[in-house]
Amino acid sequence: xxxxxxxxxxxxxxxxxxxxxxxxxxxxxxxxxxxxxxxxxxxxxxxxxxxxxxxxxxxxxxxxxxxxxxxxxxxxxxxxxxxxxxxxxxxxxxxxxxxxxxxxxxxxxxxxxxxxxxxxxxxxxxxxxxxxxxxxxxxxxxxxxxxxxxxxxxxxxxxxxxxxxxxxxxxxxxxxxxxxxxxxxxxxxxxxxxxxxxxxxxxxxxxxxxxxxxxxxxxxxxxxxxxxxxxxxxxxxxxxxxxxxxxxxxxxxxxxxxxxxxxxxxxxxxxxxxxxxxxxxxxxxxxxxxxxxxxxxxxxxxxxxxxxxxxxxxxxxxxxxxxxxxxxxxxxxxxxxxxxxxxxxxxxxxxxxxxxxxxxxx
Amino acid sequence: xxxxxxxxxxxxxxxxxxxxxxxxxxxxxxxxxxxxxxxxxxxxxxxxxxxxxxxxxxxxxxxxxxxxxxxxxxxxxxxxxxxxxxxxxxxxxxxxxxxxxxxxxxxxxxxxxxxxxxxxxxxxxxxxxxxxxxxxxxxxxxxxxxxxxxxxxxxxxxxxxxxxxxxxxxxxxxxxxxxxxxxxxxxxxxxxxxxxxxxxxxxxxxxxxxxxxxxxxxxxxxxxxxxxxxxxxxxxxxxxxxxxxxxxxxxxxxxxxxxxxxxxxxxxxxxxxxxxxxxxxxxxxxxxxxxxxxxxxxxxxxxxxxxxxxxxxxxxxxxxxxxxxxxxxxxxxxxxxxxxxxxxxxxxxxxxxxxxxxxxxx
Numbered sequence: 274x275x276x277x278x279x280x281x282x283x284x285x286x287x288x289x290x291x292x293x294x295x296x297x298x299x300x301x302x303x304x305x306x307x308x309x310x311x312x313x314x315x316x317x318x319x320x321x322x323x324x325x326x327x328x329x330x331x332x333x334x335x336x337x338x339x340x341x342x343x344x345x346x347x348x349x350x351x352x353x354x355x356x357x358x359x360x361x362x363x364x365x366x367x368x369x370x371x372x373x374x375x376x377x378x379x380x381x382x383x384x385x386x387x388x389x390x391x392x393x394x395x396x397x398x399x400x401x402x403x404x405x406x407x408x409x410x411x412x413x414x415x416x417x418x419x420x421x422x423x424x425x426x427x428x429x430x431x432x433x434x435x436x437x438x439x440x441x442x443x444x445x446x447x448x449x450x451x452x453x454x455x456x457x458x459x460x461x462x463x464x465x466x467x468x469x470x471x472x473x474x475x476x477x478x479x480x481x482x483x484x485x486x487x488x489x490x491x492x493x494x495x496x497x498x499x500x501x502x503x504x505x506x507x508x509x510x511x512x513x514x515x516x517x518x519x520x521x522x523x524x525x526x527x528x529x530x531x532x533x534x535x536x537x538x539x540x541x542x543x544x545x546x547x548x549x550x551x552x553x554x555x556x557x558x559x560x561x562x563x564x565x566x567x568x569x570x571x572x573x574x575x576x577x578x579x580x581x582x583x584x585x586x587x588x589x590x591x592x593x594x595x596x597x598x599x600x601x602x603x604x605x606x607x608x609x610x611x612x613x614x615x616x617x618x619x620x621x622x623x624x625x626x627x628x629x630x631x632x633x634x635x
Numbered sequence: 636x637x638x639x640x641x642x643x644x645x646x647x648x649x650x651x652x653x654x655x656x657x658x659x660x661x662x663x664x665x666x667x668x669x670x671x672x673x674x675x676x677x678x679x680x681x682x683x684x685x686x687x688x689x690x691x692x693x694x695x696x697x698x699x700x701x702x703x704x705x706x707x708x709x710x711x712x713x714x715x716x717x718x719x720x721x722x723x724x725x726x727x728x729x730x731x732x733x734x735x736x737x738x739x740x741x742x743x744x745x746x747x748x749x750x751x752x753x754x755x756x757x758x759x760x761x762x763x764x765x766x767x768x769x770x771x772x773x774x775x776x777x778x779x780x781x782x783x784x785x786x787x788x789x790x791x792x793x794x795x796x797x798x799x800x801x802x803x804x805x806x807x808x809x810x811x812x813x814x815x816x817x818x819x820x821x822x823x824x825x826x827x828x829x830x831x832x833x834x835x836x837x838x839x840x841x842x843x844x845x846x847x848x849x850x851x852x853x854x855x856x857x858x859x860x861x862x863x864x865x866x867x868x869x870x871x872x873x874x875x876x877x878x879x880x881x882x883x884x885x886x887x888x889x890x891x892x893x894x895x896x897x898x899x900x901x902x903x904x905x906x907x908x909x910x911x912x913x914x915x916x917x918x919x920x921x922x923x924x925x926x927x928x929x930x931x932x933x934x935x936x937x938x939x940x941x942x943x944x945x946x947x948x949x950x951x952x953x954x955x956x957x958x959x960x961x962x963x964x965x966x967x968x969x970x971x972x973x974x975x976x977x978x979x980x981x982x983x984x985x986x987x988x989x990x991x992x993x994x995x996x997x
Contacts, residue, residue, distance in 0.1 A: 276723035276747040279700055311907035311939055312989065337907065337940040338641055338990050358874065358903055358940060361638035361955075363992065379875040381954045385638040405885045406941055407875055407901050433889055442889055512720065513741040513769055523767045527795050527804055539769050541720055545673035545699065550980045551913070577673055577979065578699040578720060579768055592743045593723075613975075617939065618912045625987040627674065628700050630725065 275593025277510035280542040282629035284316055286324055288502035292488045293329055295500060300471050303478040308467065308485030309345060310337035310357065314617065315547075315624030316489060316504070323348035324635070335483050339364030339373055346371035355397055355427075358407075365389055376429065378407035383421060395426030398458070402449035402465075403442055404433040414457050427481070428458045435469030435477075438496045443473060469493040491616040492606050505605055505620060507598040507629075509542035509558075514584070514592055523581055524573025529554055538569065538584045540596045545577035546629065547622035548598065549612040552580075556611050559597040560587045566602060599623075637955025639872035642904040644991035646678055648686055650864035654850045655691055657862060662833050662840040670829065670847030671707060672699035672719065676979065677909075677986030678851060678866070685710035686997070697845055701726030701735055708733035717759055717789075720769075727751055738791065740769035745783065757788030760820070764811035764827075765804055766795040776819050789843070790820045797831030797839075800858045805835060831855040853978040854968050867967055867982060869960040869991075871904035871920075876946070876954055885943055886935025891916055900931065900946045902958045907939035908991065909984035910960065911974035914942075918973050921959040922949045928964060961985075 297305045313321040318341060325331035326349040335355045336342045342354045353374055359382050360368055360375035367373060369391055377383050378399035386396060401408030408430060409417075430450045434440035450465050462480035468487035470477045472494040492499035517537045523529040540558060544550040553574040560567045569582035569590075580598075584590045599608055605616030612619070659667045675683040680703060687693035688711040697717045698704045704716040715736060721744050722730055722737035729735060731753055739745050740761035748758060763770030770792060771779075792812045796802035812827050824842035830849035832839045834856040854861035879885065879897040902920060906912040915936040922929045931944035931952075942960075946952045961970055967978030974981070 276721075276744050277725045278720045278723040279702065279725045314907075314939075340641065340990060358640045359638075361640040361872070361874075363639045363641050363872075379877075379954070381875070382638050401877070403884065404887075405877070405879055405883055405899065405935070406938070406943060410877055433884065433887055437888070440889075442884065510723070510725075512723075513743070515741075515763075515767070515772055517767055521767055522765065522795065522804065525766075525795055526799070527802075537767065544980045545676075545983050547984075550976050573767070576768070577676075577983065581768060592741070614912050618906045621907050621939065622909075622984060625989075627987075628702060 275591070277593050277595070278512060278541050279628060279630050280507060280509035280546055280598070281595065281632060282623065283506040283508070283632045283634065284624070285502070285504050285634045286320065287634055288490065288504045289321060289488055290324060290328055292490060292501045292504070293325055293331070293484065296468070296471060296482070296484050296487055300478040300482045302475070304333050304481040305331065306333035306335055306355070306481055306483045307331050307488065308335040308483050310335060310341060310485070311621055312341070312625065314485065314489050314620045315622065316620070317624065318345050319348045320633070326352060333481065339367030342373040343367040343371040360386060360389070378409065380409070380413050380416065383424070386424070396424060397427035397429055398425045400428060400430050400450070400453050402430040402453070403446040404431050406431065411453065414453060417457065422457060425458065425461060427464065428454050428461045429464040432466060432470045435466060435473060436493050436495055438473065438494070447477060486617055489620055490605065491620070495606070499606070503601045503604050505623065506600050507542070507623065508595040509540045509580070509598055511538045511590060511592055511594045511596055512541045512579070513539040514590060515539070525576060526574060529573040535583050536585045537572070538582050538590055538596070540580040540582060541578065542580055542598060543576050543578045546626045547619070548575065548580070549608070549614065549619070549622070550575045551612040551614070552608070556608070558582050559600065559603055560584070560590060560594070561597065562588055569596070637953070639955050640874060640903050641990060641992050642869060642871035642908055642960070643957065643994060644985065645868040645870070645994045645996065646986070647864070647866050647996045648682065649996055650852065650866045651683060651850055652686060652690055654852060654863045654866070655687055655693070655846065658830070658833060658844070658846050658849055662844045664837070665840040666695050666843040667693065668695035668697055668717070668826070668843055668845045669693050669850065670697040670845050672697060672703060672847070673983055674703070674987065676847065676851050676982045677984065678982070679986065680707050681710045682995070688714060695843065701729030704735040705729040705733040722748060722751070740771065742771070742775050742778065745786070748786070758786060759789035759791055760787045762790060762792050762812070762815050764792040764815065765808040766793050768793065773815065776815060779819065784819060787820065787823060789826065790816050790823045791826040794828060794832045797828060797835060798855050798857055800835065800856070809839060848979055851982055852967065853982070857968070861968070865963045865966055867985065868962050869904070869985065870957040871902045871942070871960055873900045873952060873954055873956045873958055874903045874941070875901040876952060877901070887938060888936060891935040897945050898947045899934070900944050900952055900958070902942040902944060903940065904942055904960060905938050905940045908988045909981070910937065910942070911970070911976065911981070911984070912937045913974040913976070914970070918970070920944050921962065921965055922946070922952060922956070923959065924950055931958070
């Protein structure tokens with residue numbers, strides 16, 4: 274008999290490294306920049322950056338915010354760190370301290386930069402090609418002076434639909450990007466693609482690709498089998514096994530009712546650990562039995578600390594057994610799909626929770 | 636002209652304290668225990684516990700996991716700390732170090748406790764009355780020996796539908812609880828209700844209420860206006876303003892298309908800051924203008940770092956202005972509803988992100 278209460282989060286850093294190297298091979302002529310924003314999608318930006326720096330020779334990193342760049346600087350002393358959200362009053366100190374490179378996406382931010390330049394830094398310019406998010410619009414590019422254009426060391430844009438191979442937006446953005454780059458920044462090196470665009474082929478890779486989601490195991494080319502190794506596993510202990518009488522309700526707001534006598538397990542993990550509440554009555558947890566994998570459907574609402582699942586058809590579940598919540602056979606992408614979102618949001622939630630027993634494989 | 640890049644999270648600890656005191660008055664005869672599990676729903680368990688301990692004389696706290704109890708112990712040296720998920724091999728050291736009190740919900744955990752007792756600690760027993768989550772079922776209560784029953788210092792259960800005033804489950808669980816308590820633990824003090832049940836009246840309050848969500852400003856009695864003060868505000872800067880041409884698409888997967896020329900703002904916050912991606916094309920952000928409050932609809936998909944919103948009808952938005960994401964006029968509950976979940980899950984996500992400029996009001 275075993276009683277366990279805490280969920281386990283396993284991060285396979287070896288697989289992050291392997292994924293990074295696989296991606297390097299897919300874009301052999303481009304700089305393989307590592308995107309470690311949002312604390313490396315919740316995994317831990319310092320550890321990811323340091324590993325890639327030391328074991329893969331990565332010297333180019335992207336974060337979203339200046340403060341994130343400042344945090345990883347000690348882990349990657351000689352690297353270039355680009356900051357996607359750019360520079361402002363509330364981040365300039367981080368840029369100075371950590372020698373960060375802003376990505377500048379608007380004329381107003383360029384004005385700010387010109388009044389607050391940091392010597393030795395040449396920003397990257399972000400140009401808008403179809404996503405309609407951050408970036409210089411064409412009329413704004415036209416208004417740049419020659420001197421303005423000389424401020425920059427790189428030109429980038431970002432794809433809207435890079436995960437859909439044949440989406441018309443890809444060619445549309447590619448041709449926009451080539452045209453604008455040629456017209457306004459003919460001599461600058463360029464970067465158009467994140468992970469998803471990297472898989473679209475050499476034409477989309479230019480001089481740098483920005484690798485985030487795929488490195489963390491997410492399938493950013495979902496029109497075919499995932500070429501990446503899974504990075505995240507989540508396990509949680511069965512805290513209690515009980516009979517559920519026919520006609521009984523389960524969980525908050527009594528959203529599940531048993532139409533026959535069932536056997537249930539209460540598993541010690543919930544949305545307080547980053548597992549989406551949207552999996553209520555929809556998701557499943559797993560119990561491997563030798564070669565076979567048994568699914569136990571989540572019944573009733575997920576609560577902050579617990580999942581209730583139906584184990585009626587799973588052989589010999591025991592208290593203390595670890596249910597598999599995320600694994601090689603049920604990945605971040607799978608959980609994203611089942612909860613109406615994407616793997617990116619799942620991983621961004623999970624790693625930030627501090628109740629996990631955290632195991633890291635290097 | 637102003638450029639800002641980072642979102643702001645404001646936590647009003649004064650209001651947590653005020654809410655706690657309001658709840659005390661609603662249950663004047665019961666111990667008002669403070670639930671600070673899940674890092675006080677993401678707000679910071681140590682700070683919340685310490686404030687309630689020092690400023691409100693709170694001496695009873697609940698966490699979910701032993702490790703959470705261990706973390707808050709230095710902040711509440713003389714308090715009782717109950718652990719809802721109970722005790723197991725993976726948490727026993729925390730119980731010993733921090734003198735925690737397990738809530739025991741199954742015969743197997745009771746066995747574990749009897750083999751691993753900590754002197755001076757009398758556990759709480761959790762009995763199942765209709766939620767079908769953790770707790771002793773009636774047949775398991777029947778099997779307890781007299782000695783077993785003497786192990787416990789408190790008896791508790793938990794409501795499934797306490798936020799629905801007239802739900803039949805409330806009376807059903809209340810009568811189950813009274814009957815089982817009278818039969819098996821006639822002399823023990825009892826606790827049935829969390830925040831929601833506290834509002835159901837004196838009959839539901841017994842000797843202790845367990846106050847979590849309401850203390851953090853969530854309306855746990857949504858059949859009437861919220862009596863709690865709002866605790867959380869989230870603001871995020873407008874990073875860029877742009878024209879959106881008629882026919883253009885917005886965001887990933889091009890899920891929004893402009894049917895007329897629009898004006899958009901790119902706001903520097905996203906699901907990487909805990910704002911649900913489910914708000915894509917559904918949610919809104921706010922721009923107060925004197926007495927008037929203008930809504931800007933979120934268009935396209937939320938991304939990890941940015942929200943794009945339609946400001947065509949908002950007067951004079953400027954770069955650097957802070958958009959209101961969560962505020963007194965659009966609370967955790969409101970965002971929960973708009974994203975298909977509950978305020979509990981929203982708050983549990985937001986506070987764990989470290990890119991916010993954090994402001995705390997004591």
